[in-house]
Structures are given as C-alpha cells and as structure tokens.
C-alpha cells in the first residue's frame with residue numbers, strides 16, 4: 218500500500234534508476250506483474266457506460282479488457298477473449314452489445330455477465346458444459362463515479378482499503394465527485410516508459426523551462442519547486458528571503474492563462490479547501506486527481522509497452538456549469554491541454570536519450586525528492602529496495 222512520505226529536499230544527490238528499467242522488455246514484464254496486473258487501476262467514469270450493453274475496451278500491458286454495463290447499475294469486466302479458441306470478442310474500442318456478446322469467429326454467445334449462453338450448433342458430445350466456459354472475469358469496483366479494475370482480484374485488497382491508503386479518502390469528500398461530469402477528454406499515446414511520466418509529475422524542477430504559463434500563475438513553480446511544505450521553502454537556498462507565497466499568485470483562482478475563472482467554487486468546499494488553490498492526490502500506479510475550487514482533473518496512466526504509455530486526461534465540472542460558463546470551461550480546458558502537451562513532449566524527449574552507450578543512470582538533485590520517493594517505492598514494490 219502506498220504511504221505518503223513527508224516531502225523534504227534531498228540532502229545529497231541520489232542515483233536515479235538504471236536506464237534498463239525504462240526499456241528492457243523482460244523488466245517490463247516483471248513490472249506488469251508487480252504493478253499493473255495486481256493493483257486497482259482507474260479506467261473510466263461510470264457515466265460513459267450509460268445504458269445496458271454499453272462497453273469500452275482498455276489495453277493494460279498487452280491485456281485487452283472489456284467493461285460492459287449489464288442490467289441496472291451492474292458493471293462487469295472480462296478479458297476480451299473468447300473461451301472457444303481465443304478470438305477477441307470485439308475489435309472496437311467502444312460500442313453497445315445488443316443484449317449479448319457474440320464472438321465474431323464461430324458465434325459463441327455470452328450474456329452481459331459473461332456467462333456462455335449459446336453455441337450456434339448443438340455440440341455432439343456429452344462432456345461439454347456451458348457453465349465451464351464463462352468469460353475470464355476481471356475485478357471491477359466503483360467509487361464516486363470512477364470505475365476501477367483489477368486483473369487479479371482474488372489476491373487484491375478491497376478498493377476502499379487502497380483508496381484510504383492513497384489519500385483520496387476522505388480528503389476529496391467535499392468535491393462530490395460522483396455528481397460531476399466530464400467536459401473534456403483527451404487520449405494520448407506517449408513514446409516513453411510509464412515511470413518517466415510519473416517522475417516528471419513528481420518534480421517541478423522542469424517547470425521554469427517547460428511550463429512558462431504555469432509558472433506565471435503559480436510562482437513557486439517558477440522556482441523549480443513543487444511543494445508548499447515550509448521545510449522545503451526553508452531549505453531552498455536560491456533566494457530564501459524572496460520565496461513566493463505557496464499556491465496561486467495574488468488574484469489568480471484557477472488553472473487558466475490569466476488565472477481567472479468565472480466558474481463558481483464547488484458548494485461544499487471549506488474556506489481552507491478553496492483558498493489552498495489546488496490539491497493533488499495520487500493512487501499509484503495509474504491515477505492522479507487534481508482538485509481545484511471549480512474543476513477536478515483526472516489523469517489515467519496505462520502502460521502499452523516498455524516505451525509506450527497511454528495517458529487520458531478528463532476534466533470534471535459541476536453539472537450546472539455547462540451552458541452558463543462555457544467560456545470558463547474552455548479557458549480551463551485549453552490551459553490544461555497546453556500544460557499536458559508540454560509534459561508529454563518532454564517525457565518523450567527524456568525517453569529518447571536513455572539509450573546512449575555512455576548513460577547508465579541519472580542523478581537526482583535536492584529538488585527532485587519526489588522522484589526519489591517514487592523510485593524508492595518502485596524498488597520496494599519490486600522487492601529490490
């Protein structure tokens with residue numbers, strides 16, 4: 218389980234992870250097993266599967282997973298593989314099954330719970346029982362309108378336990394995530410290892426060069442610092458008497474180019490939650506929530522290969538906002554898209570340089586304490602720390 222470590226500057230430089238961990242195929246297989254095939258992974262908002270039969274397909278490290286809405290509120294998840302001879306069940310990334318799932322090869326038919334209900338011809342043998350050939354189930358649970366899957370549910374802790382360990386609970390209670398709706402969705406395939414994306418997310422040492430617009434509204438980012446921890450500020454040696462206030466610059470209230478937003482704050486937020494500006498929550502290995510006074514940003518990370526990673530970004534707003542504040546929504550969406558594209562580009566650039574014969578591993582400087590903590594977590598989970 219993830220434990221949030223106190224943030225503090227590194228007191229000395231630290232070795233970064235060996236370069237092979239970012240492209241070696243065998244190592245990637247090990248990481249799939251340790252991180253991606255055992256842990257709860259956010260996949261989508263439940264409202265994107267609106268009616269019975271609606272489905273979406275997700276790829277997680279070479280595993281194709283179908284999520285389908287059955288009757289009522291019930292969601293099911295299966296491997297996208299027929300029990301007959303292993304064909305995939307659907308080639309589309311989303312759609313609606315009309316009452317049942319029919320394999321495109323020999324037309325075996327499954328109900329929306331994954332039970333085999335029919336084969337097109339009566340099978341002339343006595344040793345075949347339909348009950349033995351249900352689709353391979355995947356664990357699925359929901360929290361606040363977010364759908365999570367687990368490829369090894371028998372061995373996994375309950376989702377709620379993981380959420381509590383990840384700081385998403387109860388800190389996000391006042392945002393009432395279940396009532397929010399997505400007004401922005403983008404899907405990007407990055408040519409980099411999944412850890413590169415996390416590492417970039419875990420430091421702001423890159424911010425002055427990569428995110429000038431972000432630094433303009435969050436001055437502390439312009440100093441290469443991610444954190445508002447007083448200990449960090451105290452230890453920052455560059456100009457200790459001129460360190461900016463944490464959070465937004467005076468007058469800025471949201472993530473837009475000019476820092477302005479006409480979207481009302483979520484009604485249940487405390488004054489403290491509103492004035493803090495923005496809050497980060499993470500649930501490794503694949504989910505980041507950024508909660509602001511007027512929107513919530515969900516980022517989903519899924520590995521497609523050792524050097525290929527899929528990133529989804531969704532921006533949620535109160536349902537009362539569209540129509541009344543469309544320009545406000547657009548301003549936030551455009552700003553976050555800009556920042557995300559800046560990050561994605563720099564992650565790919567990072568990946569490209571790793572294969573140099575001379576490079577073995579990087580070095581972490583004091584400001585990269587978040588990267589160090591992430592890498593220590595990686596090693597611990599792999600049993601190598």
Ligand code: FES
Pocket residue numbers: 299300301302303304320321322323324325
């Ligand atoms: S492989 Fe699916 S019915 Fe034959």
Ligand SMILES: [Fe+2]
Pocket residue numbers: 417418423424427428560
């Ligand atoms: Fe960034």
